[in-house]
Amino acid sequence: MKTEHRSGCPINLSLEVFGDRWSLILLRDMIFGGRRHFRELLNGSIEGIASNILTDRLKRLMELGMLTKADDPSHKQKAIYSLTEMAITLVPIMAHLGAWGRVWLPVSEELSIRAELMERGGPELWEQFMDELRHEHLGAPSKTPPGTPGVRQQLQAAYQAVVARKAESATA
Amino acid sequence: MKTEHRSGCPINLSLEVFGDRWSLILLRDMIFGGRRHFRELLNGSIEGIASNILTDRLKRLMELGMLTKADDPSHKQKAIYSLTEMAITLVPIMAHLGAWGRVWLPVSEELSIRAELMERGGPELWEQFMDELRHEHLGAPSKTPPGTPGVRQQLQAAYQAVVARKAESATA
DNA sequence: TGCAACTGATTGCAAAATGCAATCGGATTG
DNA sequence: CAATCCGATTGCATTTTGCAATCAGTTGCA
Structure with missing residues (x-):
């Protein structure tokens, strides 16, 4: 979790969470597109995110408390990403x-x-x-x-x- | 005006306008802080924007139709920036x-x-x-x-x- | 008249973020 | 056992950002 903030302004802090080119796109795809897996997010979005950026954003959004990750019982390598109340x-x-x-x-x-x-x-x-x-x-x-x-x-x-x-x- | 868009999705296009670390901060300072001049925006915001970034963002937001610029009658070098309806x-x-x-x-x-x-x-x-x-x-x-x-x-x-x-x- | 302060920028450079393609080891499917 | 799929990781070029110094013109004041 990043603890160094530019200011305690609510709008600024919100921007620090999703004020970049990808975070909100991912959340959009999870919320409106129902995507839960890495591959779905990678290939599913029209804008075409790169896999390294996707990895980084998923990690970041988890650290920020917007997402959680769980094992998919049907596949030992699959991970299911879930929205938290914060993201919802x-x-x-x-x-x-x-x-x-x-x-x-x-x-x-x-x-x-x-x-x-x-x-x-x-x-x-x-x-x-x-x-x-x-x-x-x-x-x-x-x-x-x-x-x-x-x-x-x-x-x-x-x-x-x-x-x-x-x-x-x-x-x- | 940038005419190459990642997609025609409203959320994506909105992000292309203010999905960066500074644009919305500037608009916040203009809207809620009542700032209209370069120096006010430069020194007035707590987050501390650099002058070259400020120049770039003002230009960009004007090209996007969010701001307009006019001469300040009281000072031949002063410019007044105004919000458009789009920004309001x-x-x-x-x-x-x-x-x-x-x-x-x-x-x-x-x-x-x-x-x-x-x-x-x-x-x-x-x-x-x-x-x-x-x-x-x-x-x-x-x-x-x-x-x-x-x-x-x-x-x-x-x-x-x-x-x-x-x-x-x-x-x- | 002279000079400091102020105007909206511009420049140079280092650091960080992003974009892109190839690749990884393990798991699953056929 | 080969092909495919899984969530990443790596290397590298390009772009964006952060930071400080500087600019030329304008203004207020002594």
Whole structure:
């Protein structure tokens, strides 16, 4: 754990945690993409992180208390990375960040559909999603009634729909 | 303007704008600290930015449309930097970031009092603050009734109060 | 008029972070 | 037993950052 801080300002300290080009990207992929393994994070993100940087960031985020690591029972070499409560509470920030980016930056339609859905869902959806993440990553009991479609499921479905529509209009 | 993006994801594009160690610090000092001049930004921030980095970031943030620069009529060498609407709409993100940092990171009392006030004020206060910033930086007409204490004024007063109390308890 | 202080930078250089490709030893699969 | 997959590690070039010194023009003041 790094104990030398530039200042005790909350915004500065937050930046010291994820004010770099990769940390928040990884957390995004774990939160919204459901990625839990090294290889998933390595090959799964569109931005293309290098494996040494990925190693370093996973280690760093663990030291900072944002992630934990556990053995995957199905494979003696596989490790499962889990979000901590600290990381899960970034969901509203992610949602705001996505919403801001959608307004001001040249986002692509496919990749911003998730942000749009989070924006439309509002704080209630965020809470449901965080509850879901606590269930997946912390083993917490889920408060949502059984049969309710998961938030990530909805996000993925929306993404697939856009991709399908785009492919269709391209061949038409 | 950099036109080569890693991806069209809103979160990634947002990170490309302020996903470094200084951009958001500068915007924080302009928004919450009311700094408008090079020297104010250089000497005013606790974290201590170097002048070459400051030059680079100001230029970069202007190219990205977050800041504008104008001559100061009172001094032929002075430049006044202004926030654009794009930057002003970061206020809610700053507030969330501050709130998250206050919960999870070793913030100092003096430097987190502003974040606490923003948190307690909620979206209504943020709106009032953004209105105030539009007035200061964009010359927009203020919607707040005359005589109402400005949000930054409140933030500064709260900060001073904490500092004074701390000094008092130190000498006691 | 002269001079110190201040304006927004620029320069040079060392250190750190990043990007990229190849590779590692062990585990698993077919 | 060979191919593939696992989470890394290594070496090296490029880029970014940190730090201090310096710059030329402007201003305030004696």
